[in-house]
Amino acid sequence: MLSESGTRDAGDRIAITLTINGQRRQLQVAPWTSLLDLLREDLDLTGTKKGCDHGQCGACTVIVDGRRVNACLALAVMKDGASVTTIEGLSTGALHPVQAAFVEHDAFQCGYCTPGQIMSAVALIEEGRARTREEIREYMSGNLCRCGAYTNIVDAVESVLNGSSARREAAE
Amino acid sequence: MNRFAYTRAGSVAEAVQALAGDPAARIIAGGTNLVDLMKYNVERPDRLIDITRLPLAAIEEHEGGLRIGALVPNSTVAYDARVTARYPLLASAILAGASPQLRNAASTGGNLLQRTRCYYFYDEGTPCNKRVPGSGCPAIAGVNRIHAILGTSDHCIATHPSDMCVALAALDATVRVEGPNGPRAIPFAEFHRLPGDEPQRDTTLAHGEIVLSVDLPDRDFSRHYTYLKLRDRLSYAFALVSVAAALEMDGETIRTARLALGGVAHKPWRNAQAERSLEGRTAGPETFRAAADLILAEAKPYAHNGFKIELARRAIVRGLAQAAAGTPQSQTDKRIR
The missing domain is CATH 3.10.20.30 (Beta-grasp domain)
Known part of the structure; x- marks a missing residue:
């Protein structure tokens, strides 16, 4: 019952x-x-x-x-x-590394999709499955950007991925 | 979205009882399709029965194969080490579909039970025999570029949208369900149905039955397989045509062949005669083309989807070549080789 x-x-x-x-x-x-x-x-x-x-x-x-x-x-x-x-x-005070990368790489125009893009990118990095630009594109495909800032979004995500892998290697 | 009552089921028996007693109740798990349909007023349940707290979220060893609980998220299946090692066709098909966000939320059982993405079905302002039985099918003489070419009827030409189900069809999975009359096991080929004169029924489930698990048999198609999906954009789009191919090879000779097509029919499409025609033959373009011809001999084009016949023919030949060579289609590198 x-x-x-x-x-x-x-x-x-x-x-x-x-x-x-x-x-x-x-x-x-x-x-x-x-x-x-x-x-x-x-x-x-x-x-x-x-x-x-x-x-x-x-x-x-x-x-x-x-x-x-x-x-x-x-x-x-x-x-x-x-x-x-x-x-x-995502952060208190200083920008989260993904937020900072979006600013640095000019990864948005109107900004409306940006919070979703950033949350998706944070998860993508945590999941740890994307290595190449092709993989970043595929695993970010659930986030549309009608301004078409995709190239810079991939640049931003890639820069954080490379930075995190560099940091991981340094720690090992 | 209409207003509805909410029940959080504490056991499978409670869920079955609540569903069986209320024709307008619906089961909800991931919600990725049902909530969307409710926002379009295509579904107007008077009660949602939330089954997400039930113990159906495990992947377990079962009779040499795997038992995938109905609540296991699609992404969990796709990345499970046992699935990727033993059923890479299933993992690949799942990753060909939807987006990471949707795959994280969507359940195994819900993937089977998702509805067609026919635009007339989704538009409550138009007739649709699947949505309102007897109201007509505007797709038959309307915009039907994405619609079926096989197994259609005068009442419906919708396709089943799942990628995962195409792989499950090729793998001869079994769907375990429970209803008011107890449990039963449904062979995957008999789970979905053709539209006939009852297109409102996507599956052979009775109201009151819920999916408990999808069971994968102990067969090894881990070397010679592919899931090849062709669509209007490279990611995050439904298949125009997809091919799940699974082979067992003796050198260059095909010992066993399984082939299922997506995007072309009201259910994942298999053709036993075509599969038998491949077995015992040397893998190669002539053999593959002959199988494709057998499958597509009965294809029926409508005004805008005739291209699917040649697209399917080429996809079958390419998919079988990829499977025979042991070079499955990547779901991230989109180049088709």
Whole structure:
């Protein structure tokens, strides 16, 4: 049988807990609220962008429990207990190395896709599977840039990858 | 998106019971397709049954093969060391599809159950026999460049969009499900169905049944395989035509052949006669072309997708050549060799 605590009727708000950028939050959400809308509308974390709202553009990319996902296709209620990192949580004070690389390589024009690009790139580097420019392009393909800044985005990601590998070698 | 009730299932039995008792309820796992369809009002469930807390997220050894739990994310399957070593065709097909973000969220069971990307199906302002049975199919006389050339009916010419399923078809996987009448195992070839006069039914699942796992048999196609996907852009696009080829070779001779096509039909397309025609033959262009001819003899073009027949012919020949040579298509280096 379904437990009473596990079932809610339409209209009810449901209590969930999320750790967002390291801060534990007790929240009440409607079942149809996407993680993206929760971040932007309820929590005022507007760094995460709504582009297509259909999982096609990647502007809403956030990191949930260590994995990059499209926040527009995630229902907040299903992420109860999860840890979420948004662009606002990447660094405190100084820029994150990927943010600095995007500035250095002029990896954006209008900037709307940039938070998603940066979150995706941070995850790509953590995943550790991309080595070549071709691999960077493939593993960044979930993030569209309608200004067409792709070449400089790849430059930025590549520079951080090379820097991290240089640092890793130095440490070994 | 419509409003709906939310149930977090605590066991498979709870999920089955909740689903079976409510024709308008839907199971949700990764949500990458269902949430999208709900935003377009194509799906309007009155209740979502969240199964993500169920213990179906493991990849386990099973009868010499692997059992992939329905909740294992696509990316986890693609990078699992056992999968990449023993079923690289499956890993390759998964990495040919969607984006890293989507593969991280999308589940194994959900990949099987995703709906067509036919633009008429997605547009609630147009008729569609799959969305509203009996309303008509505007694709047949409309814009049908991405549509099927094999196994179509007068009611629907949609394609199944999955890459992963094309590999699972070639690998002869089994889908293990559970419903109100208990568990059953469905051979992959019988899981998806052709549209016929019931295009609203993508699969042979009954309402109330949920996918528990996809089981891979103990066969070794790890040396001679390829997943070759042809599409309008180099990444992050659905297949116009794709080929999953898996061979067992004795030197230059093909001992066993498995061939499945994506992007051409309402389900991953296999042709037993074509596969048998390859077996015992020396690998080479003539043999491959003969198999392609057998598969495509029954192909039926519509106004805008006739190009798929020649594209499929060449993809089959190239895919078989890649598999026979043991040089599978890279999913990052997009040059086709």
